[in-house]
Each structure stands twice: as C-alpha cells, then as structure tokens.
Amino acid sequence: MTFFLVSSVIKILVVFTALMVIIALLTLAERRICAWMQDRLGPNRVGPQGLLQPAADGLKNLVKEETLPAQADKVLFMLAPAISFIPALLTFAVIPFASPLPTPWGDVDMVVANLPVGFLYILAFGSLGVYGIVLAGWSSNNKYALLGGMRASAQMISYEIALGMSTVAVLLLAGNVTLTDVIAKQSGSLFTWNVFPLSLGFFIFLVASFAETNRLPFDLPEAESELIAGYHAEYSAMKFSMFYIAEYSNMVTASALMTSLFFGGWDVPLTSWDSTPPWTLLKTAVTFGSFALKTGFFLFFFIWVRWTLPRFRYDQLMALGWKVMLPLALTYLTVIASAIWFLHDRLGWTYDARFALTLFGLNVLLAVSLLFWLDRGHIVAGSVAEEGGRA
Amino acid sequence: MTIGVKVMKRPGAEASYVLATLKGMALTFSHLWRPKVTMQYPEEKSSKEWALSPRWRGTHRMLTDEQGRAKCVACGLCPQICPANCIKLVPGEDEQGNRYPLIYEIDEFRCVFCGYCQEVCPEEAIHVGVHYENSEYSRDRFVYDLERLCAQTHPVSSLWDPSDPKGE
Numbered sequence: 001m002t003f004f005l006v007s008s009v010i011k012i013l014v015v016f017t018a019l020m021v022i023i024a025l026l027t028l029a030e031r032r033i034c035a036w037m038q039d040r041l042g043p044n045r046v047g048p049q050g051l052l053q054p055a056a057d058g059l060k061n062l063v064k065e066e067t068l069p070a071q072a073d074k075v076l077f078m079l080a081p082a083i084s085f086i087p088a089l090l091t092f093a094v095i096p097f098a099s100p101l102p103t104p105w106g107d108v109d110m111v112v113a114n115l116p117v118g119f120l121y122i123l124a125f126g127s128l129g130v131y132g133i134v135l136a137g138w139s140s141n142n143k144y145a146l147l148g149g150m151r152a153s154a155q156m157i158s159y160e161i162a163l164g165m166s167t168v169a170v171l172l173l174a175g176n177v178t179l180t181d182v183i184a185k186q187s188g189s190l191f192t193w194n195v196f197p198l199s200l201g202f203f204i205f206l207v208a209s210f211a212e213t214n215r216l217p218f219d220l221p222e223a224e225s226e227l228i229a230g231y232h233a234e235y236s237a238m239k240f241s242m243f244y245i246a247e248y249s250n251m252v253t254a255s256a257l258m259t260s261l262f263f264g265g266w267d268v269p270l271t272s273w274d275s276t277p278p279w280t281l282l283k284t285a286v287t288f289g290s291f292a293l294k295t296g297f298f299l300f301f302f303i304w305v306r307w308t309l310p311r312f313r314y315d316q317l318m319a320l321g322w323k324v325m326l327p328l329a330l331t332y333l334t335v336i337a338s339a340i341w342f343l344h345d346r347l348g349w350t351y352d353a354r355f356a357l358t359l360f361g362l363n364v365l366l367a368v369s370l371l372f373w374l375d376r377g378h379i380v381a382g383s384v385a386e387e388g389g390r391a
Numbered sequence: 392m393t394i395g396v397k398v399m400k401r402p403g404a405e406a407s408y409v410l411a412t413l414k415g416m417a418l419t420f421s422h423l424w425r426p427k428v429t430m431q432y433p434e435e436k437s438s439k440e441w442a443l444s445p446r447w448r449g450t451h452r453m454l455t456d457e458q459g460r461a462k463c464v465a466c467g468l469c470p471q472i473c474p475a476n477c478i479k480l481v482p483g484e485d486e487q488g489n490r491y492p493l494i495y496e497i498d499e500f501r502c503v504f505c506g507y508c509q510e511v512c513p514e515e516a517i518h519v520g521v522h523y524e525n526s527e528y529s530r531d532r533f534v535y536d537l538e539r540l541c542a543q544t545h546p547v548s549s550l551w552d553p554s555d556p557k558g559e
Contacts, residue, residue: 037419041429308419309412371409 003105011112012093019092023248024054026299033300034307064237069141072234076139081235081242084132087125088246091253094118096180098266098288102279110266110284111180118179119171122257123164126212129250130156133214133221133231136243140234148230151314152214152221158321159211159218165329166204169336170194170261173351183265187275189353195262197359198336200367202262204329209254211321214247215302217309220317255298259291266291328370335366445549448504449522451497452547453540454515461541462516465492469508469517477501478508495537499525506550518547 028043028050035042044050068077098110115121130153137149173194174182186193195202211218222230232243259265266287268274274287312320339362349355430438437443453461465482477500483493509518522545527533 033423036423036427039422039425039428041427041431304416304419308415 007103007108008112011108011110015092015097015112016089019089019249019252020245022252023245024058025051026248026251027057027244028053029299030303030306033303037304037307058241061238061241066239067234067236069234071141073139073141076135077234078239080132080136080139081239081246082132083135084129084246085242085249087128087132088249088253091122091125092249092256094121094179095253095256095260096183096265097256097291098284099274100279101281101284107279109180110288114178114180116178119167119177119182122179122253123160123167126163126250126253127156127160129246132243132246136235137221137231140231142234144227144229145231145233148221148223148227148233151223151227152231155211155214155218155220155317155321158318159208159325162204162321162325162329163208163212165326165333166201166208167261168333169198169201172337172340173197179260179265183260183267184275185351186264187267187272188351189356190269191353191356191360192351193262193264193267193269193356197356197363198262199360199363200328200332200370201336202258203367204325204332205258205262208325209258210302210305211317213250213254213302215251216306217312218317219306219311220314223311225311251299251302252295255295255302256291258298259294263294332366335362443521443523445521445546447521447523448506448519448548448550449545450499450520450525450543451502451508451535451540452518452520452522452543452545453495453537454518454547455541459541461492461495461537462514463492463495463537464514464516465490465495466513468511468513472507472511474505474507475501475503477503492537495540497535497540499533499535500530506548509548509550519550520545520547522546 031053032042032044032050042050043053046052046056068074093112094115096109096111096114100107100109102108133152133156134149137145137147137152140146170182171177174185176182176185191197210216214221220230221227222232227233232240235243266274268286268290274283274290336359339359343349343355343358344351430436430441453463456462465480467480467482470476470478470480477498479494479496479498480492481494482490484490504519506519512518517540520543522543525533
C-alpha cells in the first residue's frame with residue numbers, strides 16, 4: 001500500500017512536470033516549424049535555438065495585466081480556464097508510456113493510473129473539456145466569444161460520436177477497455193498494430209481527434225479571421241495561457257492516444273524482447289523512447305497539417321461530421337465487427353499477424369472504394385458549382 | 392470581363408480533396424528544408440540580396456573642415472527651403488566677417504527626410520545620412536544640435552547616382 005502510494009505520487013509529479021515541459025516546448029516547436037514551412041527562421045533569440053522562448057512567454061503571461069470584462073459572469077469567467085485546463089491534463093493519467101520499471105520493491109507500471117476502465121475514462125474526460133470552452137464563451141458576455149463557444153460545443157458533440165465509433169473497433173479487437181491490455185494485444189508483431197487491421201478506423205479517429213482538439217482545419221471555435229479569437233477573446237495573461245496549455249495538452253493526449261490505440265503504444269516493432277518479462281531498466285528506457293518517437297511524430301503531424309490546410313466553413317464542418325464521418329464510422333464498425341466475428345468465431349483464428357493482415361486487406365478494399373466514391377465532391381462540398389453551372 | 396485578368400479554372404464538384412491535401416502536405420514538408428529568407432538583423436545588416444540604398448535619406452550629418460569647424464556659413468538656405476520647418480539657425484559673424492552658425496539645430500521628429508537641405512547647401516555642409524538606427528531614451532534627444540551633427544560619422548547620402556543624375 002505504501003509502495004503504491006509513494007510510487008503513484010512520484011509518477012504524478014514526474015508525468016505532470018514532463019507534460020508541462022513538453023507543452024512549453026511544443027509551443028516553440030509549433031512556431032519554429034511553421035516558420036520553416038514559410039521559409040522563415042522563427043523565434044531563435046532566447047537561449048540556444050530559442051529553447052528558452054517558452055520560459056520568456058510564460059514569464060510575460062505571469063506579469064501581464066489580468067482583464068475582467070465588466071459585464072462578465074465573474075465566477076464562471078474565472079473558472080472556465082481551469083475547467084478546460086484540468087481535464088486536458090487529467091486524460092494523460094491512464095496512458096501507459098513504457099514497459100514496467102523494476103524496483104527493489106516490485107515492478108512499477110509506467111502509467112499514472114492503470115484504470116480497468118481506462119479508455120472510457122479518456123472519453124469521459126475528453127468530452128469534459130468542451131465545458132471550459134463553452135463556459136468561457138458564454139461568461140465573457142461577448143458575442144464573438146459566445147459564437148466561438150457555441151461552435152465548439154456543436155463541433156465537439158458532432159465529432160465525438162465518430163471518435164467513439166472508430167475506437168469501438170479497437171476495443172472489439174482487444175476485447176478490453178484497459179489501455180495496457182490494448183497495447184499488450186498489439187505487441188505480437190508489427191502487423192498486429194491496430195493501424196493495419198483497422199486502418200480506416202485510424203483515419204476516422206485521426207480526423208475526429210483534429211476536430212476534438214480544435215486544431216486546424218477544425219479550429220472554428222477560435223477562427224481568428226471571423227471571431228477574433230473566439231471563446232478566449234476576452235481573456236488575458238495567465239488565464240489565456242491556460243487555454244493555450246489546455247489546447248496543447250489535448251494535442252499531446254490525442255497523439256499519445258493514437259500511439260496507444262493504433263500504433264502499439266510503447267511496443268518496439270519487429271521484436272518481442274521489449275514486451276516480455278523480466279523487465280529491466282533498459283527495456284523501460286527503450287520502450288519509452290519508442291513511445292516518445294511515435295507520439296512526437298503525431299505531434300509533428302498536428303503542426304504539419306495546421307500549417308498546410310485552410311479552415312473549413314461551418315456548414316462544411318457540420319456536413320463532414322454528420323453526413324460523412326458518422327455514417328462512415330457506423331458502417332465501418334458493422335463491417336469490421338462482422339469480419340471479426342467471421343474470422344474469430346466461424347474460422348476459429350486466434351489474433352495474430354494472419355488475422356490482422358486479413359483485416360488489413362478488407363480495409364484496403366473498403367478504403368479504395370470509399371475514397372473513390374467519397375473523394376469526388378462528397379467529403380467536402382466545394383464552394384462553387386460545377387463548371388458551367390450557376391455559382 | 393476586365394482586361395488582363397486571368398480567370399482560373401475552378402474545380403467543380405468533381406475535385407479530389409484528399410489528393411489536393413496530400414499534395415499540399417508534400418509541399419509544406421519540402422519547404423522545411425528550403426533556404427530561409429530571414430536576415431538575422433542586428434548581426435547581419437546586408438546580404439547579397441539586400442543592402443541599404445546609397446540614396447537612403449536618414450538622420451543628418453554636418454561635415455567639418457580641416458580645423459574641425461562646421462562647414463556651415465549660416466547662409467540660411469536650408470531653413471528657408473525646409474518644408475517641415477525643422478531647422479533652427481541663428482547666424483553669427485566673427486572679427487574677419489566670416490559667418491558661422493551660433494545655433495544650428497535639427498528636430499529629427501519634425502524632419503520629413505526630403506533631402507532638400509543637402510541639395511540646397513552651397514557649402515556641402517549639411518547632409519542626410521545613410522543611417523537608420525536612431526533610438527533614444529527621451530524625446531528631447533531627437534533635437535540634434537550642431538555639436539552632435541558634426542560628431543556623426545556615418546556615410547552621407549548621395550541623393551542620386553552621380554553617374555546617372557537624372558535617374559535614367
């Protein structure tokens with residue numbers, strides 16, 4: 001009991017600190033990668049390669065003036081940043097980030113809380129984040145902020161369905177909602193990584209998580225050009241900073257989730273050395289490196305997409321969510337569930353590379369047909385009529 | 392249709408957005424390694440692509456003769472021609488009848504940097520300079536007096552290219 005308490009407290013402190021540092025560096029990474037993509041250099045003055053820029057920004061935000069709109073709902077206005085900030089950080093608690101660490105007192109799971117309902121916990125807290133945004137938008141007593149908040153709630157609700165649906169397939173394969181078990185199930189070979197048997201599901205999850213994290217091309221709640229800064233238009237100093245931190249920690253969690261659910265979590269591909277006991281310090285370090293690499297790639301991917309794609313129009317966003325993503329996720333779930341039932345119950349296959357590759361073949365068939373059909377003006381309705389038609 | 396406007400063929404309903412997205416991502420990714428156009432300003436003030444023009448008209452400089460005195464003879468042409476009325480000149484005369492400025496001040500905040508003072512000066516005394524780093528801690532430091540104008544060392548503007556005075 002003491003061991004559990006002590007190890008948990010240490011894990012909480014270490015993970016929280018590491019997460020905050022990563023988020024800080026992520027703000028810098030975003031600005032520098034954006035600059036490179038635009039043939040600029042980006043902030044490189046504070047510290048070597050600008051590495052201390054986040055510290056300078058943080059300091060600035062701490063000493064800046066806090067503004068409080070006169071007509072704002074004071075309590076909710078103060079509370080909203082915390083409400084969006086805390087769930088964003090909490091979700092990371094159930095994500096396993098390395099193989100267990102051996103200590104003289106027993107093995108320590110490299111996850112802050114190895115919840116049996118880990119995945120449901122993530123969905124629950126993921127949807128709590130929208131409260132912060134909606135409350136911020138409403139309590140500011142500003143029409144732009146309110147519009148941002150309304151957009152955020154509509155968007156999050158629409159895409160949460162597709163997000164949930166796409167992950168049901170993962171849970172069907174794993175037969176469990178504990179993230180450690182989901183990862184253990186994927187560590188058999190490279191092809192048992194869920195991205196192969198469930199590639200379309202991964203695609204849906206990817207798009208939906210962009211919408212859930214309010215990142216471009218789905219950043220309609222902020223939409224500088226239309227809503228100034230949307231829900232956080234009235235915020236300044238540290239309260240504004242907290243929305244920022246919330247956005248980036250949502251990004252980290254979404255990336256870690258993609259890694260865990262679809263890319264084998266901390267599993268090192270092509271070897272089973274890392275995922276079998278006895279656990280050693282080296283294994284923990286290597287698997288953590290693997291996890292960090294995968295998560296880092298998705299973080300880069302988030303930034304990459306943001307500086308490539310323009311923002312959706314609001315009706316396009318809604319059409320994509322309800323007319324494409326939801327039916328797609330539902331159909332996909334039906335097909336995959338039938339396929340799993342057929343392979344597992346009828347043919348009696350166990351879950352291995354053969355099983356996964358068969359499903360992968362099915363995914364490729366589905367993807368080719370779907371993309372050929374969907375990619376012709378159905379995914380996103382163009383803003384102009386057909387050539388020769390009325391605009 | 393307006394003359395000279397190029398009308399792009401718009402994608403209709405049959406456009407492929409997935410393909411276009413992938414193309415765009417490949418493009419932004421390739422830009423990550425392209426040469427950057429940023430100039431690291433305080434360290435790097437000119438590059439092959441960009442340098443300050445010799446015709447740049449910046450803060451003034453008063454040239455001096457061999458004895459270190461200002462070349463100005465206080466003729467009064469520069470305050471006369473100055474469109475911004477930023478030059479204050481009080482002429483003085485010594486025992487030999489040589490005129491010299493008792494007070495010569497230029498308010499750099501009023502100045503519009505037209506360069507007329509340099510053009511009109513018969514003694515080639517007052518010049519606008521090739522210089523642009525002028526920050527000060529207080530507003531009154533921007534009224535340059537004679538001593539300060541003489542102490543400037545930056546190169547002076549040629550206003551036009553001497554080999555091509557009409558800009559042809």
